[in-house]
Amino acid sequence: MTQRDIEIILMRQLASYLVVPIFVVDTKGTLLFYNEPAEALIGRQFDEAGEMQEADWTTVFKPRDEHDAPLPLDSQPLVIALRRQVPAYRRVRITGLDGVARSLEVVAFPLQGQGNRMLGAAAMFWETDHK
Numbered sequence: 001m002t003q004r005d006i007e008i009i010l011m012r013q014l015a016s017y018l019v020v021p022i023f024v025v026d027t028k029g030t031l032l033f034y035n036e037p038a039e040a041l042i043g044r045q046f047d048e049a050g051e052m053q054e055a056d057w058t059t060v061f062k063p064r065d066e067h068d069a070p071l072p073l074d075s076q077p078l079v080i081a082l083r084r085q086v087p088a089y090r091r092v093r094i095t096g097l098d099g100v101a102r103s104l105e106v107v108a109f110p111l112q113g114q115g116n117r118m119l120g121a122a123a124m125f126w127e128t129d130h131k
C-alpha cells in the first residue's frame with residue numbers, strides 16, 4: 001500500500017462517517033476512495049472497484065451534461081478542482097457500474113494541506129430527479 005499524506009487519510013476517515021456521497025482523488029487524479037453512500041450511486045462497493053486512475057473514472061461512468069452530450073474531461077467538476085485548484089459545481093449524468101443512468105449535482109473542491117501543499121481533490125454529489 002502506498003503511503004498517504006495524513007490529511008488524505010483523515011479525509012477518507014471523515015468521508016466514511018458522512019451520509020453524503022464523496023469521492024477523494026490524489027494529485028495525479030487517482031481515485032483513492034469513495035464512501036458507502038457513493039457506492040449506491042456508483043453501482044459497486046469501493047472494496048470491489050478499488051482505486052482507479054483518472055483516465056478510468058473520468059470515462060467509465062460515461063459522464064454527460066444535462067442535455068445528455070458527452071462531458072469533456074476539462075468540464076468535469078472533480079477534474080476542474082484538481083487541475084485548476086478551485087471549487088467547481090455542475091449537474092451531470094452518469095451511468096453507474098451497475099448500468100443504471102443517474103442525474104447528479106456535483107460539488108468538487110481542492111484539498112490542500114499545511115503549507116499549501118496540494119493533496120488532491122474531493123467531490124460530494126447528490127442524486128436528483130432531473131432527467
